[in-house]
Amino acid sequence: MSILVNPKNNTFHLQNDHISYIMTVYPNGQMAQLYCGKPIHDKEDFSYLLEGSLRSHSAYVENGGDSISLEHTKQEYAVYGSSDFREPAIEVRQENGSRLSDFVYKSYEILPGKPALPGLPATYVESGDEAETLVLHLADETADMELQLMYTLFAGAGILARSVRVINNGSSPVFLERVMSFCLDLPDADYDLVQLSGSWARERTPVSHHLVQGIHAVESLRGHSSHQNNPFLLLKRPLTDEFAGEAMGFSFVYSGNFLAQVQVDTYNMTRVMMGIHPNWFCWKLEEGEAFQAPETVMVFSDKGLNGVSQTYHKLYQNRLCRGVWRNRPRPILLNNWEATYFDFDEEKLLNIAAKAKECGVELFVLDDGWFGKRRNDYAGLGDWYPATELLPEGIAGLSRKVEALGLKFGLWIEPEMVNPDSDLYRAHPDWVLSIPDRYRSLSRHQCVLDYSRPEVVDHIHGMIAKILRESKISYIKWDMNRSITECWSHALPADRQGEVFHRYILGVYSLYDRLTCEFPEILFESCAGGGGRFDPGLLYYAPQTWTSDNTDAVERMKIQYGTSYVYPVSSMGSHVSAVPNHQMNRITPLKTRAEVAYFGTYGYELDLNRLTEEEQEEVKQYSEYMKQNRELLQFGTFYRLQSPFTHNEMSWMVVSEDKKEAIVGDYRILSEVNAGFTRIRLQGLDKDTCYEVEGLGRFYGDEMMNLGLVTSNGSTGKPGDDVTAARDFDSTVYRLRAVED
Numbered sequence: 001m002s003i004l005v006n007p008k009n010n011t012f013h014l015q016n017d018h019i020s021y022i023m024t025v026y027p028n029g030q031m032a033q034l035y036c037g038k039p040i041h042d043k044e045d046f047s048y049l050l051e052g053s054l055r056s057h058s059a060y061v062e063n064g065g066d067s068i069s070l071e072h073t074k075q076e077y078a079v080y081g082s083s084d085f086r087e088p089a090i091e092v093r094q095e096n097g098s099r100l101s102d103f104v105y106k107s108y109e110i111l112p113g114k115p116a117l118p119g120l121p122a123t124y125v126e127s128g129d130e131a132e133t134l135v136l137h138l139a140d141e142t143a144d145m146e147l148q149l150m151y152t153l154f155a156g157a158g159i160l161a162r163s164v165r166v167i168n169n170g171s172s173p174v175f176l177e178r179v180m181s182f183c184l185d186l187p188d189a190d191y192d193l194v195q196l197s198g199s200w201a202r203e204r205t206p207v208s209h210h211l212v213q214g215i216h217a218v219e220s221l222r223g224h225s226s227h228q229n230n231p232f233l234l235l236k237r238p239l240t241d242e243f244a245g246e247a248m249g250f251s252f253v254y255s256g257n258f259l260a261q262v263q264v265d266t267y268n269m270t271r272v273m274m275g276i277h278p279n280w281f282c283w284k285l286e287e288g289e290a291f292q293a294p295e296t297v298m299v300f301s302d303k304g305l306n307g308v309s310q311t312y313h314k315l316y317q318n319r320l321c322r323g324v325w326r327n328r329p330r331p332i333l334l335n336n337w338e339a340t341y342f343d344f345d346e347e348k349l350l351n352i353a354a355k356a357k358e359c360g361v362e363l364f365v366l367d368d369g370w371f372g373k374r375r376n377d378y379a380g381l382g383d384w385y386p387a388t389e390l391l392p393e394g395i396a397g398l399s400r401k402v403e404a405l406g407l408k409f410g411l412w413i414e415p416e417m418v419n420p421d422s423d424l425y426r427a428h429p430d431w432v433l434s435i436p437d438r439y440r441s442l443s444r445h446q447c448v449l450d451y452s453r454p455e456v457v458d459h460i461h462g463m464i465a466k467i468l469r470e471s472k473i474s475y476i477k478w479d480m481n482r483s484i485t486e487c488w489s490h491a492l493p494a495d496r497q498g499e500v501f502h503r504y505i506l507g508v509y510s511l512y513d514r515l516t517c518e519f520p521e522i523l524f525e526s527c528a529g530g531g532g533r534f535d536p537g538l539l540y541y542a543p544q545t546w547t548s549d550n551t552d553a554v555e556r557m558k559i560q561y562g563t564s565y566v567y568p569v570s571s572m573g574s575h576v577s578a579v580p581n582h583q584m585n586r587i588t589p590l591k592t593r594a595e596v597a598y599f600g601t602y603g604y605e606l607d608l609n610r611l612t613e614e615e616q617e618e619v620k621q622y623s624e625y626m627k628q629n630r631e632l633l634q635f636g637t638f639y640r641l642q643s644p645f646t647h648n649e650m651s652w653m654v655v656s657e658d659k660k661e662a663i664v665g666d667y668r669i670l671s672e673v674n675a676g677f678t679r680i681r682l683q684g685l686d687k688d689t690c691y692e693v694e695g696l697g698r699f700y701g702d703e704m705m706n707l708g709l710v711t712s713n714g715s716t717g718k719p720g721d722d723v724t725a726a727r728d729f730d731s732t733v734y735r736l737r738a739v740e741d
């Protein structure tokens with residue numbers, strides 16, 4: 001890994017065995033992008049890649065006798081207003097009303113490792129040799145402003161983390177109206193764009209189209225990263241598939257409003273941008289102040305989409321997630337939400353917990369409804385003290401009793417919200433985001449607390465920390481159940497209202513930071529009505545996320561499949577729930593529900609007392625299987641093999657680092673009568689190793705990777721056929737172990 005600098009022509013080449021990224025300085029002083037892709041040799045001069053020649057009708061900038069049109073160049077951090085007519089990376093409104101910037105190159109530094117980003121989640125290193133960081137210092141002398149572009153190249157992978165810092169050195173304030181974290185101009189547009197889109201209960205569906213001239217934006221303006229669009233984009237060459245070919249991922253380490261955009265111009269140049277959404281964003285930067293934009297992580301791989309995903313999985317698992325739970329297999333939990341909703345008391349909970357213990361569960365989680373007047377979702381949010389009419393000895397007492405059963409205890413909170421019918425709201429009506437004299441929209445009968453105000457965060461911290469100190473709590477599920485509307489803070493002046501969305505998220509991060517530092521042993525799971533805030537920003541604090549409110553096994557195949565484009569198996573909360581399923585009304589076999597949930601953190605979302613004895617015995621086996629295999633399932637190398645979006649049979653697998661063990665999950669959505677023969681070609685095995693496939697026999701790695709594992713369903717539809725072999729929503733999990741041949 002190295003950052004190569006040619007000081008004669010100010011060319012910077014970030015290069016390792018997986019990626020080359022080359023930039024230089026234009027004659028007018030601005031930074032130019034030259035190349036991003038597979039590693040290439042370094043050389044003295046790459047100036048032939050500067051393609052800014054004038055074409056008729058272009059505007060141009062003159063500098064030292066050279067005229068270039070920025071419109072035809074590949075800019076490194078684009079500005080609008082002086083001959084580039086594409087969307088810019090930065091817009092600064094200055095005292096005279098101008099929005100034009102001209103940041104020219106001044107100097108650079110190379111730092112070992114990677115500096116932290118103050119107040120923001122970001123990838124990190126544990127030693128200086130894991131990464132190297134290039135900081136480019138640019139200045140706009142007219143506006144007296146400095147721009148720092150930061151690039152961290154990680155060793156051993158095609159990962160480039162980027163962020164941006166803007167400093168006002170002038171004597172009057174300026175207003176940042178747009179500060180993108182990432183801008184990349186590519187010389188052609190022969191790419192398919194993949195985004196992860198959907199809605200509540202249908203999160204992160206991969207959607208793809210070929211790039212055409214114009215702008216395609218993926219965004220959230222909901223105050224959270226959202227169910228609708230994940231802060232992620234992928235560009236792949238048209239022939240790239242899951243296993244081979246070039247692809248680039250762009251992932252934004254942020255949990256609030258974002259814009260991820262691709263613009264193709266008339267000459268087929270592609271500009272990729274990612275950052276805080278400029279709509280409703282305007283940051284006042286006083287003299288001497290700096291603004292730090294969040295990080296974007298770009299991954300380049302020539303090993304197809306799985307190559308990109310595996311790079312993200314490893315990075316996010318090991319160098320984004322933190323704390324004692326980072327690499328620990330996750331406890332099998334039972335969450336009472338779908339078992340009881342709001343209808344519970346202590347006796348009922350302990351009854352559910354006792355059966356859970358019998359069935360191999362390790363952690364009992366009490367969901368919504370345990371506090372204040374929260375007997376339904378109309379009241380109580382904000383009043384974080386136990387409802388003693390339900391729990392006579394409070395959370396402290398209940399947690400003691402659950403621990404006495406031999407289980408750990410976990411608790412649900414939704415600390416960013418308040419119901420108008422609550423003591424907190426009655427005491428502090430101005431603590432919610434709302435605009436004076438205007439209608440205040442509700443969602444799920446609740447308002448959003450103004451987390452841009454430190455005193456609000458302090459107050460909530462006080463209530464939550466008290467419970468955590470007084471009770472035996474091993475796990476927290478942190479929920480967030482509505483999007484933000486009427487985003488306005490009663491504590492900020494008019495010229496700072498454009499800061500509220502971002503300050504809100506900074507407030508959320510600060511509370512996460514305080515709680516995770518004070519209670520390092522607690523496992524945090526983030527949640528936003530399911531997967532409405534499944535993003536890298538929150539993984540920094542909470543190493544797992546409730547993937548979706550949709551717990552149906554078939555829908556979960558799709559949701560977990562799409563989520564795996566970026567996020568590791570260890571981060572995906574996945575539970576076995578009751579049938580008929582509460583979201584889909586579908587009845588799936590218990591075995592399939594378990595075998596889908598295996599590829600996640602694994603838990604239960606039902607009252608196991610309501611299962612037959614036979615089913616309870618089955619559940620015990622599934623819990624045991626998970627305990628035996630969770631290290632491999634959650635931390636092995638994950639491969640998507642066949643997509644549920646295009647096939648009736650979907651499959652995925654995990655392989656241990658030493659390639660001696662693997663688990664394959666194979667799922668047939670609808671049974672097919674008299675169907676053709678099927679095989680799944682496995683990935684990631686050692687070609688020369690012989691593996692025992694439980695129940696099937698012995699096969700070599702190359703056999704299973706090239707010829708495949710036979711998964712044909714023998715049902716012909718004749719009477720007497722084995723009906724269990726031909727049911728809908730069926731699944732098989734294969735365990736592979738290396739053996740001496």
Ligand code: DGJ
Nearest residue numbers: 337367368527529530549
């Ligand atoms: C939404 C979550 O996704 C559910 O799992 C549950 O915790 C409810 N909120 C509780 O209100």
